[in-house]
Amino acid sequence: MNMLDIKNLHAxxxxxxxxxxxxxxxxxxxxxxxAIMGPNGSGKSTLASVLAGRDGYEVxxxxxxxxxxxxxxxxxxxxxxxxxxLAFQYPVELPGVSMSNxxxxxxxSVREHQGKDELSAADFLALMxxxxxxxNLDPALKARSVNEGFSGGEKKRNEIFQLAMLAPKLAILxxxxxxxxxxxxxxxxxxxxxxxxxxxxxxxxxHYQRLLEYIVPDVVHVLVDGRIVRSGDKQLALxxxxxxxxxxxxxxxxxx
Amino acid sequence: MTRQKSLxxxxxxxxxxxxxxxxxxxxxxxxxxxxxxxxxxADTGFPRPKSEAYKYTPxxxxxxxxxLLQTPxxxxxxxxxxxxxxxxxxxxxxxxxxxxxxxxxxGLTVLTLRSALETHPELxxxxxxxxxxxxxxxxxxxxxxxxxxxxxxxHIAPGAVLPEPVYIHHAAVSPDAFIQPRMLVVxxxxxxxxxxxxxxxxxxxxxxxxxxxxVDVAMRARLKHLVVYERGARARFVNGLYVEQKGESVFSTNxxxxxxxxxxxNLHFVPDGEHCETHLNGLYIARGGAHVDNYTLVDHxxxxxxSNELFKGIVEGGSTGVFNGKxxxxxxxxxxxxxxxxxxxxxxDRSHVYAKPELEIYADDVRCSHGxxxxxxxxxxxxxxxxxxxxxxxxxxILLEAFARDVxxxxxxxxxxxxxxxxxxxxxxx
Ligand SMILES: Nc1ncnc2c1ncn2[C@@H]1O[C@H](COP(=O)(O)OP(=O)(O)O)[C@@H](O)[C@H]1O
Ligand SMILES: [Mg+2]
Numbered sequence: 001m002n003m004l005d006i007k008n009l010h011a012x013x014x015x016x017x018x019x020x021x022x023x024x025x026x027x028x029x030x031x032x033x034x035a036i037m038g039p040n041g042s043g044k045s046t047l048a049s050v051l052a053g054r055d056g057y058e059v060x061x062x063x064x065x066x067x068x069x070x071x072x073x074x075x076x077x078x079x080x081x082x083x084x085x086l087a088f089q090y091p092v093e094l095p096g097v098s099m100s101n102x103x104x105x106x107x108x109s110v111r112e113h114q115g116k117d118e119l120s121a122a123d124f125l126a127l128m129x130x131x132x133x134x135x136n137l138d139p140a141l142k143a144r145s146v147n148e149g150f151s152g153g154e155k156k157r158n159e160i161f162q163l164a165m166l167a168p169k170l171a172i173l174x175x176x177x178x179x180x181x182x183x184x185x186x187x188x189x190x191x192x193x194x195x196x197x198x199x200x201x202x203x204x205x206x207h208y209q210r211l212l213e214y215i216v217p218d219v220v221h222v223l224v225d226g227r228i229v230r231s232g233d234k235q236l237a238l239x240x241x242x243x244x245x246x247x248x249x250x251x252x253x254x255x256x
Numbered sequence: 257m258t259r260q261k262s263l264x265x266x267x268x269x270x271x272x273x274x275x276x277x278x279x280x281x282x283x284x285x286x287x288x289x290x291x292x293x294x295x296x297x298a299d300t301g302f303p304r305p306k307s308e309a310y311k312y313t314p315x316x317x318x319x320x321x322x323x324l325l326q327t328p329x330x331x332x333x334x335x336x337x338x339x340x341x342x343x344x345x346x347x348x349x350x351x352x353x354x355x356x357x358x359x360x361x362x363g364l365t366v367l368t369l370r371s372a373l374e375t376h377p378e379l380x381x382x383x384x385x386x387x388x389x390x391x392x393x394x395x396x397x398x399x400x401x402x403x404x405x406x407x408x409x410x411h412i413a414p415g416a417v418l419p420e421p422v423y424i425h426h427a428a429v430s431p432d433a434f435i436q437p438r439m440l441v442v443x444x445x446x447x448x449x450x451x452x453x454x455x456x457x458x459x460x461x462x463x464x465x466x467x468x469x470x471v472d473v474a475m476r477a478r479l480k481h482l483v484v485y486e487r488g489a490r491a492r493f494v495n496g497l498y499v500e501q502k503g504e505s506v507f508s509t510n511x512x513x514x515x516x517x518x519x520x521x522n523l524h525f526v527p528d529g530e531h532c533e534t535h536l537n538g539l540y541i542a543r544g545g546a547h548v549d550n551y552t553l554v555d556h557x558x559x560x561x562x563s564n565e566l567f568k569g570i571v572e573g574g575s576t577g578v579f580n581g582k583x584x585x586x587x588x589x590x591x592x593x594x595x596x597x598x599x600x601x602x603x604x605d606r607s608h609v610y611a612k613p614e615l616e617i618y619a620d621d622v623r624c625s626h627g628x629x630x631x632x633x634x635x636x637x638x639x640x641x642x643x644x645x646x647x648x649x650x651x652x653x654i655l656l657e658a659f660a661r662d663v664x665x666x667x668x669x670x671x672x673x674x675x676x677x678x679x680x681x682x683x684x685x686x
Pocket of ligand 1 (some may be wrong): 040041044046
């Protein structure tokens with residue numbers, strides 16, 4: 001069974017009805033890493049938002065099946081408890097909510113859903129420590145408010161840290177590389193690579209080919225104007241780096 | 257003529273029946289000050305519908321036509337006092353000291369206000385006069401001064417540093433009664449103290465507590481004050497606090513309004529000396545159609561002072577929150593730093609918040625700022641929490657607690673913070 005099956009997905013902005021996704025197909029098998037590349041504004045984050053269940057978008061056609069279930073029927077928090085994770089392009093600051101409180105709630109919500117007991121305080125702290133080390137995050141951050149006063153790089157590493165804490169089945173990384181310098185990029189990528197496994201799939205959204213040198217994808221897709229216009233292996237990412245997107249736009253009959 | 261007229265008459269007639277309106281030669285200082293107060297009340301009258309200060313909160317609407325001025329059979333609070341809190345524990349019934357306190361630390365005096373007329377005549381007479389004439393109270397405080405049978409007097413001797421708080425547990429009130437307590441707190445020069453007042457939930461129906469508190473903070477004194485109000489869903493409270501600070505003193509007050517159908521905090525500060533510091537903070541949760549109004553005035557009459565104000569509110573279930581914060585900087589009050597901020601979260605479209613910050617500045621070399629925000633819970637933040645598997649209800653609670661924590665964190669007593677965080681969790685969860 002596929003981890004994720006997206007068929008003919010059409011989605012628009014709820015407020016004004018502007019169509020963004022215009023017939024998108026994508027299938028991801030367990031353990032696979034798929035990269036989605038595409039120019040700014042092509043709908044990459046919209047896809048991530050629709051998958052994660054963010055309000056403000058309306059699915060007008062098509063279907064999304066996650067592990068055999070209709071994903072679109074589930075609430076955002078239910079999706080997360082079922083093992084879907086979104087690393088945000090723009091992580092949100094939560095003043096007054098400490099990292100440890102936030103993650104304790106998150107981890108235990110997922111565990112409860114899986115029929116597991118709450119983690120003991122000691123086990124939880126050990127898990128925090130271990131996963132913070134994975135992405136080189138200062139363990140002292142547990143007392144700080146979520147993302148408040150974090151540098152751009154810290155915010156992105158924090159997303160991967162949370163990914164590690166929640167151990168999802170399907171992780172969507174939305175431009176986790178943007179704003180990272182080369183060292184941070186390496187740290188984040190190594191973290192992600194350690195989290196790869198036969199049961200865990202990744203959809204890695206990126207604007208640059210650079211990230212894919214570190215996180216080597218099984219499949220690369222190009223998203224232009226709300227549709228996947230081409231799929232290939234990692235060579236496709238290199239071609240894009242060289243030629244840009246315009247040749248694909250013309251192929252797909254989309255005005256540049 | 258109008259209903260208002262008759263309500264005032266109701267009070268005046270009730271007073272006249274008990275104490276008589278006319279001055280008499282043989283009356284003591286207390287009774288004369290009561291008579292002065294009822295005359296001031298009669299002259300002023302309740303706020304008119306167009307009154308600027310009361311336009312969002314027509315208090316008389318919550319008084320009804322026949323205020324119950326007798327106080328039969330007080331009932332005790334249903335919630336336990338903060339018994340783990342160290343320090344002196346005092347208890348009041350209908351605002352009056354329940355029993356003479358034993359074993360006070362050196363430098364602390366606790367008396368009824370009438371007995372303090374004997375021991376500290378200057379201080380008390382001056383206070384009675386100011387309230388009765390309406391210079392240190394508005395019309396509700398004056399009314400309280402007319403009816404209060406006695407009051408509470410707390411005195412911290414010059415130089416005394418109280419290591420532990422003075423906890424006033426307003427433990428019992430008469431159901432549905434109109435109660436008018438009063439209190440005077442005097443912090444002597446160089447003294448230091450922390451006063452915690454607690455109005456716990458009580459099965460007292462629509463009890464109305466209309467109180468007036470005077471606070472005198474002498475030179476270089478440091479006084480902290482906290483009010484935790486959590487009476488029942490029909491209770492009413494007008495809380496008049498009038499503070500006068502002398503030079504280099506520091507005063508802070510924190511008002512936690514967690515209960516009641518009507519709460520009006522009248523918080524009034526005059527830093528009447530240079531280099532004063534004034535902190536006024538508050539948090540309110542208005543639920544189930546409640547109406548909570550924080551009306552504050554900081555009147556900077558002297559230069560080189562600092563004041564800071566933070567009020568936060570969570571309003572839900574068809575409730576109303578009002579913040580009316582005024583900062584006045586008089587012409588001679590140069591080099592003032594005065595900051596004010598009010599933030600509220602409106603949980604549904606049946607609830608409303610009116611925020612009215614007012615800066616009135618007549619000096620030219622000052623730094624003042626104010627900011628007022630009113631909004632819903634942040635959707636982005638809510639989604640972020642939910643995207644981590646946290647159910648919506650829990651996610652809301654986490655955000656509301658974080659919002660409220662700012663104000664709770666300003667309280668220096670750990671026991672009180674713990675108590676409030678638990679209570680806030682309970683209140684916000686349902
Ligand atoms: N919530 C929204 N409201 C209005 N417009 C939106 C919203 N989300 C996305 N868009 C618009 O949809 C288009 C695609 O945006 P997005 O999915 O963020 O692209 P990408 O991530 O590929 O850069 C853009 O034109 C963007 O302005
Ligand atoms: Mg994007």
